[in-house]
Amino acid sequence: MVSLKDIANECGVSVATVSKSLNDLNDVGQETKDRVREAAKKLGYFPNSSARTLKTNRSYNIGVLFVDEAQSGLTHDYFAHVLDSFKRTVEAQGYDITFINSRHNNNMSYLEHSRYRGVDGVVIACVDFFDPQVMDLIRSQLPVVTIDHVFDYRIAVLSDNIQGMHDLVEYVCDKGHRRIAYIAGDDTSVTKNRVGSFYRSLEKREISIPDEYLMYSTYRNPDLAYLKTKELLALPVPPTCIMYCDDYSALGGINAIREAGLSIPDDISVVGYDGSYIARILDPKLTTLKQDTERIGRVAAEKLIHLIENPKTTLIQRMVIDGELLEGGSVADLN
Amino acid sequence: MVSLKDIANECGVSVATVSKSLNDLNDVGQETKDRVREAAKKLGYFPNSSARTLKTNRSYNIGVLFVDEAQSGLTHDYFAHVLDSFKRTVEAQGYDITFINSRHNNNMSYLEHSRYRGVDGVVIACVDFFDPQVMDLIRSQLPVVTIDHVFDYRIAVLSDNIQGMHDLVEYVCDKGHRRIAYIAGDDTSVTKNRVGSFYRSLEKREISIPDEYLMYSTYRNPDLAYLKTKELLALPVPPTCIMYCDDYSALGGINAIREAGLSIPDDISVVGYDGSYIARILDPKLTTLKQDTERIGRVAAEKLIHLIENPKTTLIQRMVIDGELLEGGSVADLN
DNA sequence: CGTTTTAACTTAAACGTTTTCAATTGTCAT
DNA sequence: ATGACAATTGAAAACGTTTAAGTTAAAACG
Numbered sequence: 001m002v003s004l005k006d007i008a009n010e011c012g013v014s015v016a017t018v019s020k021s022l023n024d025l026n027d028v029g030q031e032t033k034d035r036v037r038e039a040a041k042k043l044g045y046f047p048n049s050s051a052r053t054l055k056t057n058r059s060y061n062i063g064v065l066f067v068d069e070a071q072s073g074l075t076h077d078y079f080a081h082v083l084d085s086f087k088r089t090v091e092a093q094g095y096d097i098t099f100i101n102s103r104h105n106n107n108m109s110y111l112e113h114s115r116y117r118g119v120d121g122v123v124i125a126c127v128d129f130f131d132p133q134v135m136d137l138i139r140s141q142l143p144v145v146t147i148d149h150v151f152d153y154r155i156a157v158l159s160d161n162i163q164g165m166h167d168l169v170e171y172v173c174d175k176g177h178r179r180i181a182y183i184a185g186d187d188t189s190v191t192k193n194r195v196g197s198f199y200r201s202l203e204k205r206e207i208s209i210p211d212e213y214l215m216y217s218t219y220r221n222p223d224l225a226y227l228k229t230k231e232l233l234a235l236p237v238p239p240t241c242i243m244y245c246d247d248y249s250a251l252g253g254i255n256a257i258r259e260a261g262l263s264i265p266d267d268i269s270v271v272g273y274d275g276s277y278i279a280r281i282l283d284p285k286l287t288t289l290k291q292d293t294e295r296i297g298r299v300a301a302e303k304l305i306h307l308i309e310n311p312k313t314t315l316i317q318r319m320v321i322d323g324e325l326l327e328g329g330s331v332a333d334l335n
Numbered sequence: 336m337v338s339l340k341d342i343a344n345e346c347g348v349s350v351a352t353v354s355k356s357l358n359d360l361n362d363v364g365q366e367t368k369d370r371v372r373e374a375a376k377k378l379g380y381f382p383n384s385s386a387r388t389l390k391t392n393r394s395y396n397i398g399v400l401f402v403d404e405a406q407s408g409l410t411h412d413y414f415a416h417v418l419d420s421f422k423r424t425v426e427a428q429g430y431d432i433t434f435i436n437s438r439h440n441n442n443m444s445y446l447e448h449s450r451y452r453g454v455d456g457v458v459i460a461c462v463d464f465f466d467p468q469v470m471d472l473i474r475s476q477l478p479v480v481t482i483d484h485v486f487d488y489r490i491a492v493l494s495d496n497i498q499g500m501h502d503l504v505e506y507v508c509d510k511g512h513r514r515i516a517y518i519a520g521d522d523t524s525v526t527k528n529r530v531g532s533f534y535r536s537l538e539k540r541e542i543s544i545p546d547e548y549l550m551y552s553t554y555r556n557p558d559l560a561y562l563k564t565k566e567l568l569a570l571p572v573p574p575t576c577i578m579y580c581d582d583y584s585a586l587g588g589i590n591a592i593r594e595a596g597l598s599i600p601d602d603i604s605v606v607g608y609d610g611s612y613i614a615r616i617l618d619p620k621l622t623t624l625k626q627d628t629e630r631i632g633r634v635a636a637e638k639l640i641h642l643i644e645n646p647k648t649t650l651i652q653r654m655v656i657d658g659e660l661l662e663g664g665s666v667a668d669l670n
Numbered sequence: 671c672g673t674t675t676t677a678a679c680t681t682a683a684a685c686g687t688t689t690t691c692a693a694t695t696g697t698c699a700t
Numbered sequence: 701a702t703g704a705c706a707a708t709t710g711a712a713a714a715c716g717t718t719t720a721a722g723t724t725a726a727a728a729c730g
Binding site for chain 4: 672674675677694
């Protein structure tokens with residue numbers, strides 16, 4: 001490893017001068033700067049992030065807490081896309097990311113792990129937001145941005161589930177549907193928002209639905225959605241349109257519907273959520289609400305970096321990111 | 336930040352003794368050890384990885400090079416699963432992962448970035464393996480494991496594409512098919528293996544197919560697969576079974592087939608690859624070859640860690656990981 | 671010309687560890 | 701009592717940086 005000292009020797013100057021030259025500080029002569037930089041290149045010098053971090057308390061490393069039931073958000077379609085965009089954005093600014101986990105190894109908590117690695121800030125998504133360990137992190141001094149969940153005194157980036165649900169309900173109603181069912185996801189704040197918006201949007205159109213039309217399932221669980229769909233189809237007065245909490249669940253529902261000998265959208269209409277890849281390649285294309293994962297990840301990154309680089313910032317923001325309704329062919333026009 | 340010094344003060348011993356106590360070295364009295372450990376817990380001490388890395392040249396950090404065309408393997412289903420398993424395995428052993436990228440920021444190469452972050456080793460997958468930057472990394476002194484590509488003198492973990500393709504062809508032939516087409520992926524070593532195995536397996540069964548039955552598409556590109564499928568269907572003598580390079584592509588093909596008014600599997604049979612989630616929730620279920628992403632990621636992690644912790648190891652291994660044929664309902668029995 | 675200012679550079683301490691080596695004690699066999 | 705040995709501890713250097721404070725010489729000023 002070639003270090004500042006090697007360059008200093010090569011150039012016959014002190015280590016300090018080398019450091020200042022490379023960091024382009026203004027109390028070193030232009031000529032020396034040039035000489036130093038040339039030598040650095042010649043010797044193949046690259047800085048050592050550990051030494052730098054140790055000295056400056058800035059790691060240019062961002063912690064990512066993406067933990068779902070399966071322990072990792074990586075295989076979670078929605079969050080993988082958000083993370084991808086987040087990663088791209090921070091990398092463009094010279095940051096790297098490190099996954100924060102709680103290692104039973106030497107039982108570090110999330111917060112301890114964050115400190116251990118000296119991350120400059122943390123983005124939190126896709127976790128059990130009531131986990132005491134998460135709360136510790138939230139209450140810490142670290143810069144934090146959360147995704148899809150609001151905490152007091154913390155910046156949050158939120159997919160607009162209320163508007164999204166509203167758009168979908170409006171769309172379905174416009175198509176003439178009145179018997180609309182919703183198979184919702186787990187009991188999270190996202191789900192609460194969507195269910196609330198579902199009811200309010202129907203009310204606005206003066207549509208009332210029986211209690212059985214609202215069912216609870218689990219996100220990304222086509223098997224359970226399949227069962228719930230069967231229940232809906234078996235009702236004395238089944239819905240004409242079923243909305244699902246995500247596209248994967250919708251696929252489970254579609255199977256149940258087809259198995260019952262019904263066709264989509266002629267006999268029954270189907271709506272998904274997420275605007276994931278599969279929605280576009282199903283036949284008929286699934287009408288769904290595309291969440292703007294690219295923007296969510298990017299904005300989260302921008303806000304977090306801003307917070308890191310302007311520590312005195314005290315402005316608590318709620319960034320609400322619009323989705324976009326993708327019209328497929330899965331909803332029949334009853335008009 | 337509470338450091339060793341704070342504990343030393345608290346206990347009235349030297350920093351050296353504290354360090355040795357916490358690392359459980361054997362030249363410090365049991366009684367002192369206990370006292371030190373207690374104080375450490377009381378003060379809420381956690382080590383500083385930067386300082387440790389600086390001193391020991393061991394970061395317990397592993398570089399991950401997962402770069403596809405879209406710049407990141409995160410949204411790539413197959414690699415996301417491999418990475419997830421890899422991550423899980425290394426974390427259980429106290430390692431973290433850092434994504435290696437080439438930052439145009441200060442134009443660090445992959446190798447330079449790896450050194451900058453002081454990673455203990457690197458896993459490489461999902462890249463253009465002929466990129467000069469990748470070659471630099473391969474030729475470096477760093478411990479490296481590659482996935483799905485073989486380099487001399489480097490450990491590789493490989494999904495058994497040859498056997499996998501063979502299994503699929505055998506299965507299809509056993510079902511009585513003789514006119515079998517394959518829509519292959521990009522020109523990579525994976526593709527070469529599969530295409531080679533496709534032909535050899537057919538030969539073994541003494542089946543010959545027209546040249547037009549082999550087409551080249553792109554991985555995870557249902558739109559292109561859709562077009563290629565149309566071409567196949569338009570042939571004077573179309574195939575009775577079409578095999579696709581992945582499940583997503585198969586989905587594109589399925590749409591083309593249905594659009595042509597044909598039904599699966601009665602009129603034409605379809606086979607995918609990967610065993611991804613969608614294969615299981617399609618109707619009919621897609622017959623596909625499930626790659627053992629869990630095992631691939633785990634073995635890559637194990638081998639890499641072993642290499643890191645036993646630097647003198649010189650054994651170059653090729654770990655070939657079996658897949659598993661998942662039988663769906665997408666292949667007709669012609670017997 | 672003497673004084674102050676500025677520019678260019680160096681010294682040295684510090685960040686939090688690990689690790690070598692030396693120092694101090696106590697124990698035990700002779 | 702003496703020397704040898706083991707057990708325990710501490711001092712200090714080192715890893716590669718950054719940075720506050722200090723030094724020197726030249727330039728600017730009145």
